[in-house]
Amino acid sequence: MTKYYAGTPAIGDGGRGEAHFTAALLQATLAARKVAAMVSLAWDGPQVWTFAVSLGLGEDPERVERLSGALAIAAGAESCRVARDRGRLLIEIPKPPEQRRPLRAARLDVLDPPGPMAVALGIATGGRVAWLDLADERTCHVIIGGTTGSGKTMALHWLLYRLLRQNSPRSLRLLALDPKRGELDMFARVPHLLHPVVTHPVEAGRVLAWLTAELDRRAESGRHTPRLVAVIEEVADLLAVNRELAMPIARVAQIGRSLGVHLVVTTQQPGAKSLGDAVANFPARLLGRVASATLTYGAAGRAKTMADQLLGRGDFLLLTAGTVTRLQIPLMGGREYGRLPRGERVATLEAELPNLVAWADRFRDPRGGRGARPLGAEEYERMERELEGGVGVKDLRAKFGIGYNRARRIRSAWQEVRG
Numbered sequence: 001m002t003k004y005y006a007g008t009p010a011i012g013d014g015g016r017g018e019a020h021f022t023a024a025l026l027q028a029t030l031a032a033r034k035v036a037a038m039v040s041l042a043w044d045g046p047q048v049w050t051f052a053v054s055l056g057l058g059e060d061p062e063r064v065e066r067l068s069g070a071l072a073i074a075a076g077a078e079s080c081r082v083a084r085d086r087g088r089l090l091i092e093i094p095k096p097p098e099q100r101r102p103l104r105a106a107r108l109d110v111l112d113p114p115g116p117m118a119v120a121l122g123i124a125t126g127g128r129v130a131w132l133d134l135a136d137e138r139t140c141h142v143i144i145g146g147t148t149g150s151g152k153t154m155a156l157h158w159l160l161y162r163l164l165r166q167n168s169p170r171s172l173r174l175l176a177l178d179p180k181r182g183e184l185d186m187f188a189r190v191p192h193l194l195h196p197v198v199t200h201p202v203e204a205g206r207v208l209a210w211l212t213a214e215l216d217r218r219a220e221s222g223r224h225t226p227r228l229v230a231v232i233e234e235v236a237d238l239l240a241v242n243r244e245l246a247m248p249i250a251r252v253a254q255i256g257r258s259l260g261v262h263l264v265v266t267t268q269q270p271g272a273k274s275l276g277d278a279v280a281n282f283p284a285r286l287l288g289r290v291a292s293a294t295l296t297y298g299a300a301g302r303a304k305t306m307a308d309q310l311l312g313r314g315d316f317l318l319l320t321a322g323t324v325t326r327l328q329i330p331l332m333g334g335r336e337y338g339r340l341p342r343g344e345r346v347a348t349l350e351a352e353l354p355n356l357v358a359w360a361d362r363f364r365d366p367r368g369g370r371g372a373r374p375l376g377a378e379e380y381e382r383m384e385r386e387l388e389g390g391v392g393v394k395d396l397r398a399k400f401g402i403g404y405n406r407a408r409r410i411r412s413a414w415q416e417v418r419g
Helices: 014-030 061-066 068-075 152-168 201-221 235-241 241-255 272-281 294-299 336-340 356-361 378-387 393-400 404-418
Strands: 037-044 046-055 081-085 086-096 120-123 129-134 144-147 172-175 225-231 261-267 284-287 315-320 323-328
Touching: 014 037, 014 046, 014 315, 037 086, 046 061, 046 315, 061 068, 061 081, 061 086, 068 081, 068 086, 081 323, 120 315, 120 356, 129 201, 144 152, 152 172, 152 261, 152 378, 172 201, 201 225, 201 235, 201 241, 201 261, 201 404, 235 261, 235 272, 241 261, 241 272, 261 272, 284 294, 323 393, 356 378, 356 404, 378 393, 378 404, 393 404
Parallel strands: 144 261, 144 284, 172 225, 225 261
Antiparallel strands: 037 046, 046 086, 081 086, 120 129, 120 323, 284 315, 315 323
């Protein structure tokens, strides 16, 4: 028997009996503050009990919202979140830690999507399925945020898993940028990939340059298929290396939807600091637990979300235009990863990407060096041939009249990308 709630009678192993007792406590707390309301259990979720509040005639729902702290104390819980969902007023109370459980992926894996780009993202508080459709202009680009342990990588994996299972390589192609290295390894052999998973910032710059050129090609040709999803893990880490990459990301976010191109990015703290001007063109945010209340507004882009009170481990908020939905993301296991489509070989864009050496040279030393002698396209092509032949740093300096640090950075980046 759990002893999580002070004064809880012996009611077996907890569960619904405990939840109904909590509903009575919440109703009594509201009555003591002269709020006429009926409270009943609406959903027994994996980590959260959700209670529906039926207010008396003329009662102001904001009074209940202001009482969230008192309601948490009455329930003996660590927090309480009061939310509005489709005209209903809900009180969300975390379960005792020993009663929390994951949401199994099989529960959502059997659902038929309303469209090929629609994913059953999780179960919302209240028990309904929360869908996210990249074909919808309200959710065409997505930021997935949250602290370590919030479950943002699992959320990304689930989203990609369902998209790849629901679409053939003819109808959907994937670009994957993973500067953290290792977070997207399980997708390295899917036939939907246009290019091997990118881990080096220089290679990421080349791929993003190709992506912006692809926007122009689609606009000129009028051909907007196949749909293309570009995934960037920890986008803030990538932009910390080269802030210039914010420009192509912003351009894709601005016009990509109408051309069949979608962005899905992850970052610990969503906002202008992570994404710059691009953040305004991400209509959907999937937000996990935030480190503190002071960071909540910047991460969510709006007030009163209480994202700092999320429980982690797949407990998320889906924020779209005018709506905030709390949901539980499913936990994927070996069964789901084993169902990912596999290809014999991965395609490559190498022949279409900008010159590698030229891009390596753009990643200049932050301490200076921007006044260095510019090199032309022919010189970059000749330098690449020299590097393929095994030339060293000293020879690069002598042959192209560049400084030692510049030559070393170019050669180092070229070696890392080429493997």
